[in-house]
Amino acid sequence: MYSRSMEILVGAFMLLGIAALAFLAIQVSGLSLNPSNRDTYQISATFTNVAGLTTRAKVSIAGVTVGQVTAIHLDPMSVRAVVDMSIQKQVDYLTTDSIAAIKTAGVLGDQYVSISVGGAPEMLQNGDVITDTQSALVLEDLVGKIITTLGTNN
Amino acid sequence: MTSSWIDIKDLNFSHGPRVILNGIDVSIPKGKITAIMGPSGCGKTTLLRLISSQLKPSQGTIHVAGVDISSLNREQLLIQRRRMGMLFQTGALFTDLSVFENVAFPLRVHTDLPERMIRDLVLMKLHAVGLRGARDLMPAELSGGMTRRAALARAIILDPDLIMYDEPFTGQDPIFVGLLRHLIRRINQTMACTCIIVSHDINETLSISDYMVVLADGKVIGHGEPETVINSDNPHVRQFLQGLPDGPVPFHYPAPDYFQDLELEDA
Amino acid sequence: MLDHVQRFGHQGLSVLTGFGRAGIVLWQSMWGAPDWRAGPGLLIRQLYFIGVYSLVIIVVSGVLIGMVLALQGYTVLVRFGAESALGQFVSLTLLRELGPVVAALLFVGRAGSAVTAEIGLMKATDQLAAMEMIGVDPLKRVVRPRLWAGIISMPILAQIFNMVAILGAVVVGVNWLGVDAGSFWANMQNTVEFREDVLNGSIKAFSFGVVVTWIAIFQGYDAIPTSEGISAATTRTVVHSSLAVLAMDFLLTAVMFGVD
Numbered sequence: 001m002y003s004r005s006m007e008i009l010v011g012a013f014m015l016l017g018i019a020a021l022a023f024l025a026i027q028v029s030g031l032s033l034n035p036s037n038r039d040t041y042q043i044s045a046t047f048t049n050v051a052g053l054t055t056r057a058k059v060s061i062a063g064v065t066v067g068q069v070t071a072i073h074l075d076p077m078s079v080r081a082v083v084d085m086s087i088q089k090q091v092d093y094l095t096t097d098s099i100a101a102i103k104t105a106g107v108l109g110d111q112y113v114s115i116s117v118g119g120a121p122e123m124l125q126n127g128d129v130i131t132d133t134q135s136a137l138v139l140e141d142l143v144g145k146i147i148t149t150l151g152t153n154n
Numbered sequence: 155m156t157s158s159w160i161d162i163k164d165l166n167f168s169h170g171p172r173v174i175l176n177g178i179d180v181s182i183p184k185g186k187i188t189a190i191m192g193p194s195g196c197g198k199t200t201l202l203r204l205i206s207s208q209l210k211p212s213q214g215t216i217h218v219a220g221v222d223i224s225s226l227n228r229e230q231l232l233i234q235r236r237r238m239g240m241l242f243q244t245g246a247l248f249t250d251l252s253v254f255e256n257v258a259f260p261l262r263v264h265t266d267l268p269e270r271m272i273r274d275l276v277l278m279k280l281h282a283v284g285l286r287g288a289r290d291l292m293p294a295e296l297s298g299g300m301t302r303r304a305a306l307a308r309a310i311i312l313d314p315d316l317i318m319y320d321e322p323f324t325g326q327d328p329i330f331v332g333l334l335r336h337l338i339r340r341i342n343q344t345m346a347c348t349c350i351i352v353s354h355d356i357n358e359t360l361s362i363s364d365y366m367v368v369l370a371d372g373k374v375i376g377h378g379e380p381e382t383v384i385n386s387d388n389p390h391v392r393q394f395l396q397g398l399p400d401g402p403v404p405f406h407y408p409a410p411d412y413f414q415d416l417e418l419e420d421a
Numbered sequence: 422m423l424d425h426v427q428r429f430g431h432q433g434l435s436v437l438t439g440f441g442r443a444g445i446v447l448w449q450s451m452w453g454a455p456d457w458r459a460g461p462g463l464l465i466r467q468l469y470f471i472g473v474y475s476l477v478i479i480v481v482s483g484v485l486i487g488m489v490l491a492l493q494g495y496t497v498l499v500r501f502g503a504e505s506a507l508g509q510f511v512s513l514t515l516l517r518e519l520g521p522v523v524a525a526l527l528f529v530g531r532a533g534s535a536v537t538a539e540i541g542l543m544k545a546t547d548q549l550a551a552m553e554m555i556g557v558d559p560l561k562r563v564v565r566p567r568l569w570a571g572i573i574s575m576p577i578l579a580q581i582f583n584m585v586a587i588l589g590a591v592v593v594g595v596n597w598l599g600v601d602a603g604s605f606w607a608n609m610q611n612t613v614e615f616r617e618d619v620l621n622g623s624i625k626a627f628s629f630g631v632v633v634t635w636i637a638i639f640q641g642y643d644a645i646p647t648s649e650g651i652s653a654a655t656t657r658t659v660v661h662s663s664l665a666v667l668a669m670d671f672l673l674t675a676v677m678f679g680v681d
Contacts, residue, residue, distance in 0.1 A: 010468045013476065017577030020584040024619045028512050028587060030610025056614065110612075208550055232556040240554040246547035260555045263562075305551075 040067060040086040045100040045113070045130035050081040051138050053102055058112040059085045066091045069113060085113060095120040101134035111136060159184035159316065159348045160205060165214035167200060174200050176372040178214070182365070187342050187349040189359045189380075192369035193394055193403060198352045201369070202318055205350070206238055207231055219315065236264055239309030239317040243324060245301035247293040247308070253280070254289040257308045264312065279307040283337060299330035303337075310341060316348045317341065323355040331355075335362050356395055360384075368394065370403070443639040450564040450638065463566040471532045471567065472574035476581070478531050479524060483582040486523060487589030490514060494590075495598050507600050508609035511590040516618040517678065520583040522670050525629035528575055529662040533637035536567050537658040540641025541651035549642075564638050571637070575630025576623050583622070621677045628669060633662045 025031045050072060059067040067087035075082050087094065097118035104111055115130075124130070158181035165178040174197045182188045190198050203209045205216060207223045215222050218234070226234060247256050257276045261267060267275075280286045283303040293301060302322065309317060319338065323331050339362050342349050353359040360366070360380050368376040368383060368391050376383045376391045384395060393401030409415065494510045540563065543549050549559040594600045613619070637658050644654035 006469045007465055009473050010465050013468065013473045013574075014577065016476075017580055020577075020580035021619075021623075023584045024516065024580060024587075025615055027606070028516070028609055029613040029615040029619055031615040058611075206554060208553060228558070232553075232558060235554055235556040238554060240551070242547040242551055244546050246551035248548055248551075249543075249546070263555070263557050308555075 039089040041089060041126040042070070042084060042086055043094070043124050043126070043128050043130065044082050044084045045133050046075065046078065046080040046082050047100075047102060047133050047135045048080055049135040049138060050083060050102060051111075051136045052104075053083065053111040053113070053136065057110060059087065059115065060112060061091070061115050061117065066115075083113065092123060093117060094124040096122040096124055096128070097132065098124065098130055099132045099134065100130045102136040104137070157184050158182060159219060160350075161215075161217040162205075163215050163217075165201075165204065165216065166212045167197075167204060167209065168212050174372055175204070175211075178369075178372075178374055180367055180374055180377060182348065182350060182367075184348050185342075185346050186364040187338065187351065187362055189363035189366040190350060190352045190369065191354060191356065191359060191366060191394070193354065196369045197372050198354075198369055199320055202240075202320055202350065202352050206235065206240055206318060236260075236312055237315045239312070239314040241302065241306050241309050241317070241319045241322060243321045245293075245298075245305040247296075247301055247305055249293050251293075252289070253285060253291050253293070253296070253304045256293070256304060257311055259308065260312050275311065276307075279311050280304075282310075282341075283307045284333075299326055299333075302326075302330075302334070306334075306337065306341075310345065313345060314347060316350070319349065319351045319353075321353055322351065323353055323358045331358055338362055356397075370394070439643075442643060443635065446560065446564070446639050446642055447568075447635050449558075450560040450568050463562070464569055467566040467570035468574060471536065471570040472577065474535075475528055475531045475574065475578055478527050479578045479582050480585050482523065482527055483585035484589040486519065487511065487515070487586030488593045490519070490586070491590035491593035491598070495594060495600070504598075504600050505604035506608055507590070507594045508605040508607075509612040511594070512587055512609045512613050513618060515583050515586050516613065516622045518670070518674070520586065521579045521622050521625040521629060522666060524579040524582040524626065525575065525633060525666045526663055528571075528578060528630075529633050529637075529659055529666070532571065532574070533633050533658050533662050534655045536571070536634070536637040537641040537644070537655045538651055540564065540567070540638060541644035541646070541654050544642065544644060545646035545648075545651060560642075564642060568634050568638055571634025572627070572630045575633065576626040579626030579629075580623065621673075624677075625670065625673050628673065629666050632665050632669060636662045636665065 053069065053072060055069050055071060057069045058065045059069060067085050069083055070086050071084040073082055073084075074080075083100075094115065095118045097120040099116045099118065101114045101116070102111055103114045160182040162178050162180045162182075165175055166173070167175040178201065190201060192198050200209065204211055205218065205223075207216075207226070211224055216224055219237075221234065223231065223234060247253075248259065251259065254276055257279055258272050261272050261275060265272075277286055277289070280289055283306055285300060285303055285307065288296070288300065288304070293304070296304060322334055322338070326334070335358060338349060338351070341347070351359055351363060363380060366377065366380050366383050367374060370390045376386050376388055383391060386392070390402045392398070393403060399405050490511050491507060494507050494514075495504055498504045498506055498510065540549075543559075543563065549563065552559045552562060591602075591605070595602045595605055640654040640658045640661070644650045
């Protein structure tokens with residue numbers, strides 16, 4: 001009853017399980033085996049409003065992903081939102097006057113941080129803060145503004 | 155009577171509120187075939203399971219070869235059981251192993267013998283029960299009698315000091331009953347082991363046993379050499395041995411008066 | 422009144438003793454020195470009967486469920502013009518919920534009931550008692566390989582289920598309904614997080630494996646050794662395990678994904 005073919009089938013079963021896990025890791029979750037991803041440096045930016053932004057949201061320059069949001073917390077002094085981001089090491093051309101904006105991918109899409117690089121000679125270092133920011137567009141505020149504008153025009 | 159191998163003192167066993175064995179005091183002689191007999195439901199099989207310590211007594215002690223087996227822990231008990239063989243009523247062969255592997259099983263788990271030696275030993279025992287040619291069959295392919303013979307080969311493979319047979323003759327044809335009687339006798343003589351047969355087949359059992367114990371209602375009602383027990387004037391024993399339909403064990407389940415029940419009181 | 426209280430108390434006690442016995446069976450069969458003389462053969466044998474035998478039902482159900490998910494997801498998403506999010510919808514549903522839960526329920530029906538019936542039958546035919554008489558602990562020899570085979574097989578089966586279900590969704594979504602393959606995969610990869618989704622799903626599958634196998638071996642070991650007893654035990658295995666899987670799924674989901 002206990003035979004070699006049984007051993008082989010059980011071995012194939014285990015291998016299939018490992019293959020499935022590899023498939024889910026690489027093809028489905030896009031886990032990269034490239035270690036360069038882990039070489040990052042930290043910067044942060046302060047916003048008046050981060051509505052809808054979550055940790056692990058993308059950070060991109062001109063639509064290309066260069067990092068992700070690692071933490072969001074409130075600064076008790078200024079009562080502004082501080083967004084910590086990790087940026088890939090090879091992206092070392094973020095100037096000190098870069099502008100960070102919170103944008104939405106499509107109408108229903110996720111929020112992400114978009115950075116526009118400025119022209120200053122100094123580059124951002126690990127731990128630096130971007131102060132020139134555009135906060136998230138809050139739909140209710142926008143609608144409220146339009147209504148007040150319409151009201152004054154009348 | 156020769157020295158005793160099993161000593162049972164003041165043994166009580168109850169299952170929930172039901173008392174199954176009540177104050178059993180009996181000794182089973184060494185190297186002899188002892189029959190434990192009694193009507194169905196008198197606690198014979200329970201007594202066998204207590205001797206093999208598959209059950210724990212509610213009260214009293216059982217000494218097997220001088221060891222109080224109810225005081226052993228699980229590990230010691232498993233070791234002690236290597237010296238016992240048991241033939242279950244159903245045979246209880248492992249359904250996923252062949253006849254050969256079934257008989258080899260105790261050797262494989264308890265010894266480090268080389269494969270060649272295991273093969274020889276297994277074939278010797280299979281030969282003794284006449285199943286050497288059936289070694290590659292699976293238990294599902296065996297008849298009831300062959301299953302019990304294979305199980306017997308497995309029970310004696312470690313040359314135990316004590317072999318217990320649980321209802322070995324029940325539901326078997328006369329050829330097999332004769333064969334098994336012969337086997338039990340021969341095993342007892344060649345291996346010089348103590349045998350216990352639990353049975354209610356009077357003639358088959360009495361013809362091969364040296365000593366007998368009769369149980370009824372959880373009590374020992376007679377024990378000794380078969381001749382003395384047969385000639386006993388205890389009504390329980392007589393009813394059982396002679397197969398009388400009515401006696402101390404009533405024919406009727408307790409019921410109200412027959413005529414009253416049929417509403418024939420006036421008649 | 423007092424009668425009711427008394428009966429309630431009795432039932433409570435019998436539930437407690439049941440849990441106690443189940444715990445003892447789990448504890449005694451799980452740990453202790455492995456039986457080296459028997460070798461890995463016993464475990465491989467059970468992996469074969471528990472894992473490999475369940476593979477067919479897992480793969481077929483996985484493909485079908487993936488295809489249905491893609492079809493249903495597409496009809497909803499296409500109304501918002503968001504059909505490119507199909508990949509993310511299908512993969513998150515599968516990895517977090519459907520994969521572990523459905524695989525576990527199928528595993529209960531295929532392997533759990535078989536384990537209960539097998540152990541119950543071994544008990545009814547005195548095989549377990551015979552093993553004890555030979556001086557071998559049936560908890561170690563019979564129950565332990567089945568327990569570990571179940572615990573090992575369940576996460577593997579769940580991941581295979583996830584993989585074939587996603588591939589089934591690709592067939593329906595990309596090849597038949599015409600969702601763009603690039604955006605299908607890209608959307609999926611952007612939202613699925615390995616640690617958050619794949620590993621949490623595996624933890625779920627592992628927990629289900631432990632509980633389902635535990636229930637199956639206990640019900641078999643504790644079965645009343647008659648035909649009725651075994652069939653009742655098999656039914657109990659399916660009912661208790663299914664409920665346990667769903668209840669645990671809720672708890673685990675609340676812990677893993679509930680609150681940030």
